[in-house]
Amino acid sequence: MKKIVFYLFTYCSLLVSCSSSDNGNDNDNDNDNTDSSGSSQEWLIPISDVKDGGPGKDGIPSIDNPDFVSAENASFLNNNDLVIGIVKNNEAKAYPHIVMDWHEIVNDEIDGSFFTLNYCPLTGTAFAWESKTKNTKTSFGVSGLLYNANLIMYDRNTDSNWSQLRLECVNGELINDQPVLYDVVETDWETWKTLYPETKVLSTQTGFNRTYGTSPYGDYSVNNNRFIFVPEITNSALPNKDRVYTIIDEEKAKVYQFSDFNNGKAIRDTFNGKDYLIIGNDKLIYGFKLSEDQANLTFEYEFNDSEVFFKDNEGNKWSIFGEAIEGTRIGETLSGAKSVISYWFAIAAFYPNPEIYSEL
Amino acid sequence: MSFKKILLSILSFYTLNLTAQCCSGGVPLSNNLGLSQEDKGTIQIGLNYDYNNLNTLNAGRIKLNEKFRLRTTHSILLNASYALTNNFSAEGLFTWVNQRRIITSQFDGSKNTEASSGIGDAILLLKYRFPNVFSKNSDLTLGFGAKMPLGSSTEVDSGGILLINDLQPGSNAWDFIYWLSTSKRFNFRPSLNTSIRFTYRNTGTDNDYLGNSTYKYGNEFQGFLSFSDQFNILKTLANPSLSFKYRDTKRDQTGGGEVDNTGGNWVFIIPNFSINITPNLAFSTKAELPLYSNVDGTQLTPTYRITTGFLFKIKPKSNVNVLNLN
Numbered sequence: 148m149k150k151i152v153f154y155l156f157t158y159c160s161l162l163v164s165c166s167s168s169d170n171g172n173d174n175d176n177d178n179d180n181t182d183s184s185g186s187s188q189e190w191l192i193p194i195s196d197v198k199d200g201g202p203g204k205d206g207i208p209s210i211d212n213p214d215f216v217s218a219e220n221a222s223f224l225n226n227n228d229l230v231i232g233i234v235k236n237n238e239a240k241a242y243p244h245i246v247m248d249w250h251e252i253v254n255d256e257i258d259g260s261f262f263t264l265n266y267c268p269l270t271g272t273a274f275a276w277e278s279k280t281k282n283t284k285t286s287f288g289v290s291g292l293l294y295n296a297n298l299i300m301y302d303r304n305t306d307s308n309w310s311q312l313r314l315e316c317v318n319g320e321l322i323n324d325q326p327v328l329y330d331v332v333e334t335d336w337e338t339w340k341t342l343y344p345e346t347k348v349l350s351t352q353t354g355f356n357r358t359y360g361t362s363p364y365g366d367y368s369v370n371n372n373r374f375i376f377v378p379e380i381t382n383s384a385l386p387n388k389d390r391v392y393t394i395i396d397e398e399k400a401k402v403y404q405f406s407d408f409n410n411g412k413a414i415r416d417t418f419n420g421k422d423y424l425i426i427g428n429d430k431l432i433y434g435f436k437l438s439e440d441q442a443n444l445t446f447e448y449e450f451n452d453s454e455v456f457f458k459d460n461e462g463n464k465w466s467i468f469g470e471a472i473e474g475t476r477i478g479e480t481l482s483g484a485k486s487v488i489s490y491w492f493a494i495a496a497f498y499p500n501p502e503i504y505s506e507l
Numbered sequence: 508m509s510f511k512k513i514l515l516s517i518l519s520f521y522t523l524n525l526t527a528q529c530c531s532g533g534v535p536l537s538n539n540l541g542l543s544q545e546d547k548g549t550i551q552i553g554l555n556y557d558y559n560n561l562n563t564l565n566a567g568r569i570k571l572n573e574k575f576r577l578r579t580t581h582s583i584l585l586n587a588s589y590a591l592t593n594n595f596s597a598e599g600l601f602t603w604v605n606q607r608r609i610i611t612s613q614f615d616g617s618k619n620t621e622a623s624s625g626i627g628d629a630i631l632l633l634k635y636r637f638p639n640v641f642s643k644n645s646d647l648t649l650g651f652g653a654k655m656p657l658g659s660s661t662e663v664d665s666g667g668i669l670l671i672n673d674l675q676p677g678s679n680a681w682d683f684i685y686w687l688s689t690s691k692r693f694n695f696r697p698s699l700n701t702s703i704r705f706t707y708r709n710t711g712t713d714n715d716y717l718g719n720s721t722y723k724y725g726n727e728f729q730g731f732l733s734f735s736d737q738f739n740i741l742k743t744l745a746n747p748s749l750s751f752k753y754r755d756t757k758r759d760q761t762g763g764g765e766v767d768n769t770g771g772n773w774v775f776i777i778p779n780f781s782i783n784i785t786p787n788l789a790f791s792t793k794a795e796l797p798l799y800s801n802v803d804g805t806q807l808t809p810t811y812r813i814t815t816g817f818l819f820k821i822k823p824k825s826n827v828n829v830l831n832l833n
Contacts, residue, residue, distance in 0.1 A: 197668050198668075201673065205613065357571075377762060
């Protein structure tokens, strides 16, 4: 009997000693990735509002060697599937949501311009920004952290954390830095391929096995009552998951709804002391900050199944990215507004009490 | 000690698996709840180490060829039971857990680990046995218990960021547990035992999830079919057994809505081998291997699980005397 008690006691002691050597937190990252929250404890945002999304750092793998197919070969897309589109140096690329839902980040380049196309499926927000930090080419990855349900990325040069919708580095060596944005639009596949039939399309050959076409978030994108991570601020002025177009200027935001652009419309508006042109239809909206010279023009929606999306009173015809492709101003570009398509709740969380455009 | 009781003890040693969220690692609540019913006054103490490895990524039933995500749970499980009568017992299970999430970056191969450790949730289970209820050498046991949220659900990483609930030692929710089991021994080979066990866990809700939401793990049903026998190997009593486990969990819920990529159903095979070091001390080791996994959406699913440990019995003095006389 004494022997038994002795063996049991020894075994207990061994296990207890194991447990006491590993209490609280444990981060033992290799290759100098010190922890998921970056190398600094200082955050621009309340740390209590930074959430662990679950998959972990790089648990959602970015696409770092993207593969593209032509529009004709993009049979995996339906006409109403949403894509994020970019055009640089006359080269058009489309990044389908059905792929981005699973990866959120594509590190890519067009004609020597390196950029990171990033998309947050929980806020419905997409940006492209220059893949450069500290004047060095870099790439970005998914940190696994969220702020107000929105993607936080990390850059692979410095491991700093970047809030996507805040458009700012919020933690790490590059804290307070802001990304250099490239213009992107979001629309459905049918509209995009009509605008840019020669477009390349990010393919599903990503190197990862995923059920592309099935959202990893179920009905999240359309269920107004459903949050996976609840933002700190909610605003009932519009349904939570209404897709809206928002112009961001400093801490302020102005929201435009697709219903404002039924059958195609050009809206001239002033926001935060600046002149804007917002052009769109029920599938696509984009805006431009007008210069003094451009502010004298009168614009009109004109989309006739070509790259031309609107025109002006001088007879110039413009692309959705604000490039004059016909007329006396050919080659001139309008300056794309700092803007994004998103779910309403996300804008309301990041830019509290945003102004909502109304004709009245 | 009677042979049958020993066998029953060992067979019941690992019968009830109450992992909170097997599909993602979760809070490991015992591979060894459900100690056998012993004579009045008997105390049983079990001490086990449990390792749960989730490194298989599934989309529904399809296994995706991807291994860069690893969830492990190391647990130390201490359970104790006391037979209040010859048919009624109370059992408690206490845990210490170490949760780890290890991601190997597909970009540069670096590993990122997040972990927490500490005292986990605990279970209190009451069971009543109806002996010879169907026939001779068979019995039926009903049980009811509660999982108590003793474990911390507020652990943060080294940067001060609250870890996801799946990585927390505790769940911050009360669960209720219902248990039904029956076993049968055969006249042609009295050492052969077959048993069936069903458990249902009605999960509670964490009402302070991430500070501004709620979270409820999916309700869970488990069924076990077990066969065991007893042999004398090198003058040591050995008790091999083979169990099949069916597990079904509903989707988790947060903020009133279902959480994608949670829930599913599984079938496991569980080979178990135990030996009696002394009449009152048994050593046991078992593995739990998935035969079938069908998850909701895409999620990590169990790859294997290993449990090993000791069970020690303290008989009341009068019973020990009787045994010694035998």
